[in-house]
Amino acid sequence: METTEDARVVREAVAVARRGLVDRETVTETVVLCAVAREHLLVVGAPGTAKSEAVRRVARQFGGRLFEYLLGRFTEPNEIFGPVDLRRLREGVVEVETAGMLPEADVAFLDEVFLGSSAILNTLLGLLNERTYRRGSTDVGVPLRVCVGAANTLPDDPALAAFADRFLARVFVEPVADARLEELLETGWSADGHGRDAGTSLLPAVDRLAAAARGADLDAVRLPLATAVRRLRAAGVPLTDRRAVRSQRLIAAAAVLDGRTAATDADLWVLPLIAPTADAQALARDTLADLLGAARNESLPLTAEELSRGPEARAGRLAATGAELLADLGLPPYHRDARLRAEATLREIDASFAADALPELLKAVRERLVAAVAP
Numbered sequence: 001m002e003t004t005e006d007a008r009v010v011r012e013a014v015a016v017a018r019r020g021l022v023d024r025e026t027v028t029e030t031v032v033l034c035a036v037a038r039e040h041l042l043v044v045g046a047p048g049t050a051k052s053e054a055v056r057r058v059a060r061q062f063g064g065r066l067f068e069y070l071l072g073r074f075t076e077p078n079e080i081f082g083p084v085d086l087r088r089l090r091e092g093v094v095e096v097e098t099a100g101m102l103p104e105a106d107v108a109f110l111d112e113v114f115l116g117s118s119a120i121l122n123t124l125l126g127l128l129n130e131r132t133y134r135r136g137s138t139d140v141g142v143p144l145r146v147c148v149g150a151a152n153t154l155p156d157d158p159a160l161a162a163f164a165d166r167f168l169a170r171v172f173v174e175p176v177a178d179a180r181l182e183e184l185l186e187t188g189w190s191a192d193g194h195g196r197d198a199g200t201s202l203l204p205a206v207d208r209l210a211a212a213a214r215g216a217d218l219d220a221v222r223l224p225l226a227t228a229v230r231r232l233r234a235a236g237v238p239l240t241d242r243r244a245v246r247s248q249r250l251i252a253a254a255a256v257l258d259g260r261t262a263a264t265d266a267d268l269w270v271l272p273l274i275a276p277t278a279d280a281q282a283l284a285r286d287t288l289a290d291l292l293g294a295a296r297n298e299s300l301p302l303t304a305e306e307l308s309r310g311p312e313a314r315a316g317r318l319a320a321t322g323a324e325l326l327a328d329l330g331l332p333p334y335h336r337d338a339r340l341r342a343e344a345t346l347r348e349i350d351a352s353f354a355a356d357a358l359p360e361l362l363k364a365v366r367e368r369l370v371a372a373v374a375p
Helices: 002-018 025-037 051-062 077-081 086-090 118-130 158-164 178-189 203-214 219-234 241-257 265-274 278-287 301-308 311-329 336-352 360-373
Strands: 041-044 066-070 107-111 132-135 138-141 146-151 169-172
Touching: 002 025, 002 051, 002 203, 002 241, 025 041, 025 051, 025 146, 025 169, 025 203, 025 241, 025 301, 051 066, 051 107, 051 146, 077 118, 118 132, 118 158, 169 265, 169 278, 203 241, 219 241, 219 265, 219 278, 241 265, 265 278, 265 301, 278 301, 301 311, 311 336, 311 360, 336 360
Parallel strands: 041 146, 041 169, 066 107, 107 146
Antiparallel strands: 132 138
C-alpha cells in the first residue's frame, strides 16, 4: 500500500515538472526512473535544448540539493568535489570541504561531462558506481540519487568508454520539431514557474520506492528479458553484460513507479534506454516491438509510449494528457482556445481507438472531455 501511495505522490510531482517543457517530457520522466533505479542518465543533444532545465525541475520537485556544473578541459577537481580544508591541512590532515559540492548533492547535472580531466573522471567513477567519495583518508557515503551527464555528442575516444558505460540510461534529444514551435514559443514567453519547489521533500518517497525496487519480484520478466537481450545482440546492438544485468534495475523501478512490487511484461519498455546510440535505440524499438506491446506506466506515461509505441502505453499517455488538460483548464465554459485544446485531445483519442475498443482508463477521461466541449 505504501508503494502505491509513494508512486502516486511522485506521479503528481512528475506531472508538474514536465508541464510546459515542450518535447522534453522523456528527459524529465527518465530522470525520475533513474533516481528510483539508482542508476545514472546520459542526455545527448545540441546546446540550448533544455537538458538542464528538465533536471532542475525534477530536483525542485524532489526538494533535494542540486549540484550542476559545466565541465571544461581546465576544470579543477576542487570545483566539483570541493577545496582542501586549509585549517585541517595546517594540522597535517588532508581533508576536502565538500559543503555545497557534488559529494553532498541529491541530484547532479554535469554538462559536457566528457570534457572532464582524467583526475575528475576517475574520481567520478567511484562516486557514481559505489556512491562513495574518498575524503582524505576516509571513504564517505554520498546521498546522490541520480547523476545526469550531458554532452553534445558521444565521445569517440575509447578511453572514455568505461566512464560512459556508468550511465546506464541514455536519452537523445533534437531541437523541438517544427510542428510544436508555436507551443515552444508560447510556453517560453509565458513561463510562470512551472516546476517550482514542491514545498516538502519527496526524497523519502523516492527512497522508499528505490528500496521497494531493490526487493521487487522479477521472476516473470527474466525469460522475456533474456530473449530481448539475445535479439538485440543478434540485431547488432552492442550490449555489455553489465548493461544487460543492470537493466533489471530500470525494470524494477518502472514496476514500483506503476504501483507494483512485481515486474511484468508491461515494464519492458525501458529496454531501448540501454542501447548506446540513437540509431541503436530506434533499432531496439523495432526489434522488440512484440515484447513491448503491453507496455504502460501511470507515472511515466509519455516515455513508456515513446519507447514502446504500444497501444496500452498510448492509452496511458492520452489518459494522463486528458486529465492534466482538464485540471489546467478548470471548470467550463471554456474560451475558444481552451475548447480547441480539449477538442484536439478528443480527436487524438478517437483516432487512436475505436469506440468499442476504448480502454477503461480512457473512458472516463473521454467522457469528461466530451462534457467539457459540449455547447
